[in-house]
Amino acid sequence: MTSAIQDLQGLNFNLSEEHLAVQEAARDFAQTELLPGVIDRDNAQQFPTEQVKRMGELGFLGMMVSPEYGGGGMDTVSYAIAIEEISKIDASASVIMSVNNSLVCYGLEAFGTEEQKQKYLTKLASGAMLGAFCLSEPEAGSDATSQSTTADDKGDHYVINGTKNWITNGGSSGVALVIAQTDREKKHRGINCLIVEKGTPGFVVGKKEDKLGIRASDTHSLLFTDVKVPKENRIGEDGFGFKFAMSTLNGGRIGIAAQALGIAAGAYELALKYSQERKAFGKAIFEHQAIQFKLAEMATKIEAARLLVYKAARLKDEQKDYVQAAAMAKLYASEIAMWATTEAVQIHGGYGFVKEFHVERCMRDAKITQIYEGTSEIQKLVIARELIR
Known part of the structure; x- marks a missing residue:
């Protein structure tokens, strides 16, 4: 109990004026631009293209990214507040936003090279491009150490083969962060994360899943057949992927x-x-x-x-x-x-x-x-x- 109390010391749960402004902006966007048509988009499994474009314009797709890379430079509390307000109306829109912010933008800014940030993060933060995070596989959902997708080291590049399942933004993303096994003997220490651009030969968007919920977000299988990725697209040192x-x-x-x-x-x-x-x-x-x-x-x-x-x-x-x-x-x-x-x-x-x-x-x-x-x-x-x- 003592440690739990210590964890709370110094934590102020009052929202600042900036937080309240973010809350108001997100609530207004959700009510005026997401609510109209939300039922129709759910029924038709229609990706909210125009609404996502507007989210980018309003800064909701790169909220925590440094302004140096085109982001809002906001804190995580602001991000959570915005996600809550948007999720009240349209959870499909909020998961698109969440993946782009929490997984793709955060991962690139925290661990990517300066060249990777300039090339990809600036576009992702502004909404000019969406990102996908590719970890789950048919046999590797909760067990992330069991990667069947491989990334064979060929010297100056990798060759990826495998399938990723249940990928949010899978059909609408311009870039994917792909987790793949390079050295199976090293187990989780032999896994890498590679940045793969849409349109790379051998990179194919598979079927769109017919889902119970969040139906307006696009969830796809992604297939990789002899996909050649340059070494400079690896995030972190060799084996850092897991x-x-x-x-x-x-x-x-x-x-x-x-x-x-x-x-x-x-x-x-x-x-x-x-x-x-x-x-x-x-x-x-x-x-x-x-x-x-x-x-x-x-x-x-x-x-x-x-x-x-x-x-x-x-x-x-x-x-x-x-x-x-x-x-x-x-x-x-x-x-x-x-x-x-x-x-x-x-x-x-x-x-x-x-x-x-x-x-x-x-x-x-x-x-x-x-x-x-x-x-x-x-x-x-x-x-x-x-x-x-």
Whole structure:
């Protein structure tokens, strides 16, 4: 308990004027530009091309990147706030934003060479190009050490062969960060991360997945057949790929935790509003104690999730160890997202089961937050490991 209290010392959960301005800008964008057509895009699995372009113009695709490379230079708390507001309305848009910010831009800025940053990061931060993070495979989801995709060292270049599955931004990205095995005898120490440009011979975008939720984001398999990549496109030293992936995913968990928080909060706001409008037995259903108890519990748990997200974000901003905090935030926020959206559907009754009232989409979108960037079970393993460090 003492260590937990010490972790909280110096953490201020009050939002600054800058944070409030980011919140207002993200909320306004979500309400005015994402909400119209969100149901149609979900039904048609239509990538939000114009909306993503606008996100780039507003600076939402490179929020934490240094202004030197065209980014906003904002802190992680600002990023989490923006993700939450956008996720309240459109989780498909927020995962596009999350991958580009948390995984691709962060990874390149933290570990890339100056040449890589000038060539790729500037375009990614401005939204001129989207990025994809390619770790998962048919047999390597939670077990990231079991990479079947290979990157054979040919002296001045690598040759990649293999398949990556469930890749967000897979069809819309201009560049992919590909995790591949170079030396199998070295196991996880023989893995590299390579920057692969779209259009490189042998790099093919496979089928688009027909998903339960976040249907407007594009999720593809990516296929690599004798793809030649120059050595200067390797991130870090030889064998750094696994460490790169794990370091990047630690930060990415904050983004997905914020997404889960936003999905839960959005469903709660819809349920609260509906409960004051819908009448049953001569009065608004909010006046019935059963509904009040549901909404009270939703509000409390969502606020707890928000504090966990803010704690992880602030620890990262203060360059403190945030691994456990990020895992806790993602674990709890994703569990609350699934629970709260289910409750929101229940409060809506029959209306909650139809698309017009949005909450059924929130429930479908919530499920993936318990799976990607580390399942809930993996988060528990991370937390347990950190407890005895």
